[in-house]
Amino acid sequence: MRRAPERRVVLADVARLAGTSEATASRALKDDPRIGETTRAAVRAAALKLGYVPNAAARSLRARRTHILGLLLDDLADPVHGKVAAGFEEAAASHGFAVFMMTGLHDQEREERALTVLAEHRADGVALASCVSDPTDVFRRLPKDRVVFVQPDYPALADGAEPPARGVLRSDDTGGFAAAVEHIVERGYRRVTYVGPGTGSADALRRATVSEVLDRHHLGPIRSIDCGPNGWRDARDVAERLAADPPEAVICYDDKLALSVLDALRPTRLDVPRDLALVGFDGIPPARQSRPRLTTVDVPSVELGRRAVEMLLASIKDGIPAASEVVPVELIVGESTPPLARSTPAAPRRERQRTAAVAGRGTSPR
Amino acid sequence: MRRAPERRVVLADVARLAGTSEATASRALKDDPRIGETTRAAVRAAALKLGYVPNAAARSLRARRTHILGLLLDDLADPVHGKVAAGFEEAAASHGFAVFMMTGLHDQEREERALTVLAEHRADGVALASCVSDPTDVFRRLPKDRVVFVQPDYPALADGAEPPARGVLRSDDTGGFAAAVEHIVERGYRRVTYVGPGTGSADALRRATVSEVLDRHHLGPIRSIDCGPNGWRDARDVAERLAADPPEAVICYDDKLALSVLDALRPTRLDVPRDLALVGFDGIPPARQSRPRLTTVDVPSVELGRRAVEMLLASIKDGIPAASEVVPVELIVGESTPPLARSTPAAPRRERQRTAAVAGRGTSPR
DNA sequence: AGCGTCCGCGCAACCGATTGCACAAGCCAC
DNA sequence: GTGGCTTGTGCAATCGGTTGCGCGGACGCT
Numbered sequence: 001m002r003r004a005p006e007r008r009v010v011l012a013d014v015a016r017l018a019g020t021s022e023a024t025a026s027r028a029l030k031d032d033p034r035i036g037e038t039t040r041a042a043v044r045a046a047a048l049k050l051g052y053v054p055n056a057a058a059r060s061l062r063a064r065r066t067h068i069l070g071l072l073l074d075d076l077a078d079p080v081h082g083k084v085a086a087g088f089e090e091a092a093a094s095h096g097f098a099v100f101m102m103t104g105l106h107d108q109e110r111e112e113r114a115l116t117v118l119a120e121h122r123a124d125g126v127a128l129a130s131c132v133s134d135p136t137d138v139f140r141r142l143p144k145d146r147v148v149f150v151q152p153d154y155p156a157l158a159d160g161a162e163p164p165a166r167g168v169l170r171s172d173d174t175g176g177f178a179a180a181v182e183h184i185v186e187r188g189y190r191r192v193t194y195v196g197p198g199t200g201s202a203d204a205l206r207r208a209t210v211s212e213v214l215d216r217h218h219l220g221p222i223r224s225i226d227c228g229p230n231g232w233r234d235a236r237d238v239a240e241r242l243a244a245d246p247p248e249a250v251i252c253y254d255d256k257l258a259l260s261v262l263d264a265l266r267p268t269r270l271d272v273p274r275d276l277a278l279v280g281f282d283g284i285p286p287a288r289q290s291r292p293r294l295t296t297v298d299v300p301s302v303e304l305g306r307r308a309v310e311m312l313l314a315s316i317k318d319g320i321p322a323a324s325e326v327v328p329v330e331l332i333v334g335e336s337t338p339p340l341a342r343s344t345p346a347a348p349r350r351e352r353q354r355t356a357a358v359a360g361r362g363t364s365p366r
Numbered sequence: 367m368r369r370a371p372e373r374r375v376v377l378a379d380v381a382r383l384a385g386t387s388e389a390t391a392s393r394a395l396k397d398d399p400r401i402g403e404t405t406r407a408a409v410r411a412a413a414l415k416l417g418y419v420p421n422a423a424a425r426s427l428r429a430r431r432t433h434i435l436g437l438l439l440d441d442l443a444d445p446v447h448g449k450v451a452a453g454f455e456e457a458a459a460s461h462g463f464a465v466f467m468m469t470g471l472h473d474q475e476r477e478e479r480a481l482t483v484l485a486e487h488r489a490d491g492v493a494l495a496s497c498v499s500d501p502t503d504v505f506r507r508l509p510k511d512r513v514v515f516v517q518p519d520y521p522a523l524a525d526g527a528e529p530p531a532r533g534v535l536r537s538d539d540t541g542g543f544a545a546a547v548e549h550i551v552e553r554g555y556r557r558v559t560y561v562g563p564g565t566g567s568a569d570a571l572r573r574a575t576v577s578e579v580l581d582r583h584h585l586g587p588i589r590s591i592d593c594g595p596n597g598w599r600d601a602r603d604v605a606e607r608l609a610a611d612p613p614e615a616v617i618c619y620d621d622k623l624a625l626s627v628l629d630a631l632r633p634t635r636l637d638v639p640r641d642l643a644l645v646g647f648d649g650i651p652p653a654r655q656s657r658p659r660l661t662t663v664d665v666p667s668v669e670l671g672r673r674a675v676e677m678l679l680a681s682i683k684d685g686i687p688a689a690s691e692v693v694p695v696e697l698i699v700g701e702s703t704p705p706l707a708r709s710t711p712a713a714p715r716r717e718r719q720r721t722a723a724v725a726g727r728g729t730s731p732r
Numbered sequence: 733a734g735c736g737t738c739c740g741c742g743c744a745a746c747c748g749a750t751t752g753c754a755c756a757a758g759c760c761a762c
Numbered sequence: 763g764t765g766g767c768t769t770g771t772g773c774a775a776t777c778g779g780t781t782g783c784g785c786g787g788a789c790g791c792t
Binding site for chain 1: 417419420421422423424426427432441442443444445448449451452455456459464465466467468469471476479480482483485486487488506507625626628629632651652655656657668
């Protein structure tokens, strides 16, 4: 219970107690083979006794390596982003890296500040989960081959700007939506409506996939409803429009939207799955506890976070810019898409199928 | 497109271009009033032109201030923790602090590593959301008055060890559960069962509160079911036990558990709310979209995260260790606790009531 | 005894920014 | 013309480890 000045213990203190120079102490602590056993033990003991904790700032300054990774995402409270964050953190920690987690919240200015902070701290690598800035703008602040884009969703991509060709990590959305549509069609549904925000490259891609597969089955042209990008608060509007002219099945941009629509449909005469089949995307936990359980496409978000770390570490170590990867997704058949009475009498049991592996483009399952 | 060595721009470069010394450049960039307008403008221009980004490590080393906060939590994918994290990050960012987010996952060893990393990086402040370590152990690595405990849940608290007296931030669980029980009782339910993990101080407190309020209404002794601490996978067991001898109402440790129980009850003959009322705690999003909508107690988790930052910053600035705070919670009446037919014909409309404000102990609302 | 090796360790520079103190002008007053 | 003051800058030390290079001694060999 000493009331000493309580100065931080520094390496010099350890060295003094161990009777060596700072250099030797430093080497002893990091298991440099040049240090003898006796000396090493003495230094270790001294460090332990003094409760020495090395200063990361000093180390990083000299080593030009911070052992810090950054993750920029929209919202930590979002289930999908939370899973990515969890996987990212776990993988980073297991490699001895600390993680700066920043939220951009779709705000350009906030995002820029976050990128600046990451640059100032000289993060060894940065993963960007859906950022609103132009990629070119990002690379102006961060070294190009230390950045990975995770599930990028370019709001509008400024004229002339191109999405980065490398260092992109995404799930097989195309394969996933194709599988979902195939499933719907196979179960006998014909009149399908797609509901999405109406903006962003991810929405465009998903919509296009749905459209394409429907066309292939001569069920086009696609019918769709835009619910706007402002969260899914407008689900009530969507529900009304659906009630006004009900399709047989609805495919949503993601689970969050699907669950909101499901909720918004309650006051209407439409019941899922009695009058309407419903499909989501992402496989977030509430989708598996909803009533009815949602048919959805499981995106391995945690794994996505982990992979992002692996990609970053690999490119840090080798200096080689990360290649792009696409991770497979899995269709999870729930209770919201039962076989349509008038058609195929397929068994109502859970079915699973995987989309292609790490191929560049999503392959629609059969 | 120059293929130059691409050396990082340092302050010296800026100073050279601006024709000043490093000292002046440094001061000019941080708006030191001693620097003249002309010089300042020159330095600014040089920095901008060169794309200078100060090195946080160097700055921290000298300043002995890192502008880094740490947040240790169980699982980023958990809705409650995600909200705390979101609030924490947002508040930190608004004050110009970066956040190291670490997950402990209830693993002692992992948690220790996380604390060590935070200590090495000399985080200016650290918030611990439910950590498993002994507080004494934490304070051995981190300066005592730079730590805040958020919703602490001591697994078993080693003999002799005491929970920290200051720097504790928690929601008014007592008030919340009391309100929930009052609500249940008021609606006519008599036979109430509490379901919780069966371990941890938080569970003990909640159980005790339920018990106490029931006693007050002469409805004791409390009946309860332990579902174990291993997540809520054992909800099925709980459902079976409930089905075997159904109470009139069930109060759960939290929403996640309540939703699992709700889900697990589906195969049984028990329907919520027809045969059984159900109450959760936390107010996570899925609880408001479930079917039936869950009656729950809303914990302002985002606000909790924000407050944690405020507490830390205050104690960093003033050097005064943070006091403890209790934030109020709010009962949200959903559809899972309708008035019991045989009793009070209370209106089925949404009701809201707040518990006491920042008082030390939760006040049960009347 | 003389010489070449190898091992273990210390000196001092270095990473990049901040800051106490001193110094150089410029201005006014005595 | 010199002292006193204000204003604007620069020198150099400092934060706390890391690391290239060199040195001294022990050891083996001829």
